[in-house]
Amino acid sequence: MSTPGQEKLQRCVSGALVRFAHEPGPLLEILHAVQNELGCVPAEAVPLIADGLNLSRAEVHGVVSFYHHFREHTPGRYVVQLCRAEACQSMNAHALEEFVRGRLRIGFGETTPDGRVSLEAVYCLGNCACAPSMMVNGELHGRVTPERIGELAREWGVPA
Amino acid sequence: MSTVTVYVPGDASAASVGADGVARALEIEAAKRGRGVRIVRNGSRGLYWLEPLVEVVTPVGRIAYGPVHAAQVPKLLDAGLLDGGPHELRLGDMAAHPWLSSQQRLTGERLGVVDPSSLDDYLAHGGYRGLEAALAMAPADIVRAVTESGLRGRGGAAFPTGIKWQTVLDQKVARKFIACNADEGDSGTFSDRMQMEGDPFSLLEGMTIAGIAVGATQGYIYLRVEYPHAARSLLRALQAARERGYLGVNLRGSGRDFDIAVRLGAGAYICGEETSMLESLEGRRGEVRVRPPLPAIKGLFGQPTVVNNVVTLATVPVVLARGAQFYKEFGMGRSRGTIPLQLAGNVRCGGLVERAFGLTVKELVYDYGGGSATGRPIRAVQIGGPLGAYLPAAEFDTPLDYEALAAKNALLGHGGVVVFDDRVDMARMARYALEFCAVESCGKCTPCRIGSARGVELVDRIIAGRTNGARNGARDIKQDINQDADLALLDELCDTMFNGSLCGLGGMTPFPVRSALKHFREDFQPSPGAHAPSSNAAAAAASVRVG
Numbered sequence: 001m002s003t004p005g006q007e008k009l010q011r012c013v014s015g016a017l018v019r020f021a022h023e024p025g026p027l028l029e030i031l032h033a034v035q036n037e038l039g040c041v042p043a044e045a046v047p048l049i050a051d052g053l054n055l056s057r058a059e060v061h062g063v064v065s066f067y068h069h070f071r072e073h074t075p076g077r078y079v080v081q082l083c084r085a086e087a088c089q090s091m092n093a094h095a096l097e098e099f100v101r102g103r104l105r106i107g108f109g110e111t112t113p114d115g116r117v118s119l120e121a122v123y124c125l126g127n128c129a130c131a132p133s134m135m136v137n138g139e140l141h142g143r144v145t146p147e148r149i150g151e152l153a154r155e156w157g158v159p160a
Numbered sequence: 161m162s163t164v165t166v167y168v169p170g171d172a173s174a175a176s177v178g179a180d181g182v183a184r185a186l187e188i189e190a191a192k193r194g195r196g197v198r199i200v201r202n203g204s205r206g207l208y209w210l211e212p213l214v215e216v217v218t219p220v221g222r223i224a225y226g227p228v229h230a231a232q233v234p235k236l237l238d239a240g241l242l243d244g245g246p247h248e249l250r251l252g253d254m255a256a257h258p259w260l261s262s263q264q265r266l267t268g269e270r271l272g273v274v275d276p277s278s279l280d281d282y283l284a285h286g287g288y289r290g291l292e293a294a295l296a297m298a299p300a301d302i303v304r305a306v307t308e309s310g311l312r313g314r315g316g317a318a319f320p321t322g323i324k325w326q327t328v329l330d331q332k333v334a335r336k337f338i339a340c341n342a343d344e345g346d347s348g349t350f351s352d353r354m355q356m357e358g359d360p361f362s363l364l365e366g367m368t369i370a371g372i373a374v375g376a377t378q379g380y381i382y383l384r385v386e387y388p389h390a391a392r393s394l395l396r397a398l399q400a401a402r403e404r405g406y407l408g409v410n411l412r413g414s415g416r417d418f419d420i421a422v423r424l425g426a427g428a429y430i431c432g433e434e435t436s437m438l439e440s441l442e443g444r445r446g447e448v449r450v451r452p453p454l455p456a457i458k459g460l461f462g463q464p465t466v467v468n469n470v471v472t473l474a475t476v477p478v479v480l481a482r483g484a485q486f487y488k489e490f491g492m493g494r495s496r497g498t499i500p501l502q503l504a505g506n507v508r509c510g511g512l513v514e515r516a517f518g519l520t521v522k523e524l525v526y527d528y529g530g531g532s533a534t535g536r537p538i539r540a541v542q543i544g545g546p547l548g549a550y551l552p553a554a555e556f557d558t559p560l561d562y563e564a565l566a567a568k569n570a571l572l573g574h575g576g577v578v579v580f581d582d583r584v585d586m587a588r589m590a591r592y593a594l595e596f597c598a599v600e601s602c603g604k605c606t607p608c609r610i611g612s613a614r615g616v617e618l619v620d621r622i623i624a625g626r627t628n629g630a631r632n633g634a635r636d637i638k639q640d641i642n643q644d645a646d647l648a649l650l651d652e653l654c655d656t657m658f659n660g661s662l663c664g665l666g667g668m669t670p671f672p673v674r675s676a677l678k679h680f681r682e683d684f685q686p687s688p689g690a691h692a693p694s695s696n697a698a699a700a701a702a703s704v705r706v707g
Binding site: 024025026027028029031032059062063066067068069070085086087088089090091122123124125126127128129130131133135138139140141142143 | 172173175176177208209211344345346347348349350352353385386387388389423424425426427428429440441442443444445446461502503504505506507510511533542546576578579580581584589592596599600602
């Protein structure tokens with residue numbers, strides 16, 4: 001008997017397969033569709049996708065794990081992607097990074113214990129003339145200052 | 161009173177500094193005052209220190225105000241913004257702004273000017289004239305025009321576009337592809353993003369011309385997932401182009417078929433390398449392919465494929481509409497036409513500067529950039545992204561063209577220039593280049609996968625060795641000898657990566673590392689006090705408070 005979680009997963013994967021399996025080279029499209037719906041590509045989705053595309057589990061897992069964008073676990077409600085690339089470094093992204101880690105009390109690749117905020121490193125958001133930059137749930141922020149991070153952290157409900 | 165048209169950029173960078181809020185505030189405040197406004201979300205003109213830049217259409221033309229913050233909107237409206245009234249933020253006619261009027265915008269001619277969601281606006285500003293011309297030509301003549309224009313790949317490799325097209329045209333097979341590389345991952349670059357957000361139809365037109373020229377019927381845009389604004393802009397444009405018969409079966413009644421799909425990447429820098437991009441488009445790990453065969457002979461799904469960058473393809477309509485000769489007259493030496501340079505990082509006036517090849521670094525950084533954003537002396541620029549060389553201030557007379565930079569062991573790449581002030585620690589930048597390579601390596605070849613990791617360790621040791629003697633003033637001679645040996649080893653490692661890597665990631669990471677070593681040697685050597693961690697951290701903390 002399948003749990004409600006598994007049912008949702010199966011529905012999501014078969015939906016993505018129906019939409020994209022007929023296209024050439026559809027695996028990334030399917031992984032995007034699954035992650036957009038579930039917030040991640042859970043390990044249990046891998047065999048289902050592999051079956052649907054007549055690939056091995058290893059092939060699908062290899063693709064999921066190759067790309068930084070795909071994650072195996074649900075992230076926090078707010079995904080904070082802080083740019084670490086050169087243009088942001090030239091505007092002191094290092095110090096900003098220290099500030100964010102201190103404010104959120106987590107490092108890159110981690111989620112706050114209450115599941116509110118995940119912190120991720122990214123390498124260039126194409127906002128290099130308005131550095132330093134970060135993206136929060138797909139929304140781009142430029143000329144970011146510690147003060148602005150402080151305001152946002154309050155909005156995210158991070159205890160001071 | 162009649163409805164006033166107001167332009168508020170929908171560009172991602174403009175949005176990142178508050179343009180969406182400005183647009184909302186304008187709507188609300190205009191309604192309160194009983195004024196009808198039509199807000200157009202245009203692209204950015206590329207003067208980013210002035211964003212959000214609002215332009216109002218008045219009887220005497222478009223009048224600009226910037227940078228506008230949402231909180232200032234009520235007062236701006238009271239001052240008569242909707243009629244072009246005076247205010248301290250009023251900039252007047254942007255076309256006459258010296259930062260823009262001194263540029264030669266060809267590829268980016270319509271950026272910030274047109275409504276990117278409107279095909280009619282595109283047509284009204286000279287759009288699809290290149291395609292019209294191409295449809296009246298034989299495929300070989302289209303390719304010849306592109307070759308004669310001297311256009312070279314703007315993604316970084318600078319390979320002559322026409323020659324690549326000719327190779328694909330020569331392949332006598334039924335299925336060919338156009339693959340647009342929109343995986344703009346280099347730090348300091350954003351011209352692809354601006355083009356896709358601000359003038360998406362120019363890319364679609366360029367790809368359609370490429371398809372007709374080489375006999376391809378399907379195009380793919382491989383777009384990085386970090387660019388959601390560009391994705392929305394492209395999808396809107398694709399739908400409009402299909403509805404109006406500029407894409408699809410029998411486009412414009414020409415008897416030719418061509419369509420385009422957008423495929424999203426997934427946060428892998430290496431997928432900007434053309435063969436790993438093709439692997440990714442096929443739904444696999446983005447590991448580079450061994451060449452030959454060239455993608456032009458055996459590319460996407462094993463078929464002949466034109467792989468070009470966004471700016472390259474968006475420039476093709478200019479060549480076809482205005483002629484190869486027109487385009488070729490811009491530029492210097494073997495670098496023909498214009499190049500959209502992107503000025504970024506620690507610079508006062510950053511943004512997009514499209515000029516004929518030949519502008520010097522000094523002109524770009526000081527005349528356009530106005531010096532550093534922090535007001536401190538500029539110590540270095542990095543040109544061409546994370547795999548590009550660092551140039552010291554003494555080399556700023558170098559012209560920004562492919563050959564002149566190559567002669568300095570540097571490269572133009574995708575045209576991004578990142579400015580650093582005198583607080584930059586070049587040993588840390590060298591370490592970062594190697595760290596980035598380690599993070600982004602696809603893992604297929606050893607020099608890149610292992611070399612980058614060993615390089616990070618080596619630079620860490622060199623950085624640790626810098627403080628030799630810093631505390632007690634007495635230098636340890638043995639430690640100095642070790643430092644020299646480590647520097648020699650780093651150079652040797654760069655040599656291995658340069659010569660032994662399969663693709664540009666491992667092969668070009670030595671550029672930033674070696675240029676840092678060459679021009680900023682002092683940052684790698686023991687110098688008591690100067691690089692003590694405590695003073696660095698204090699400087700960093702102080703500047704963040706200022707910033």
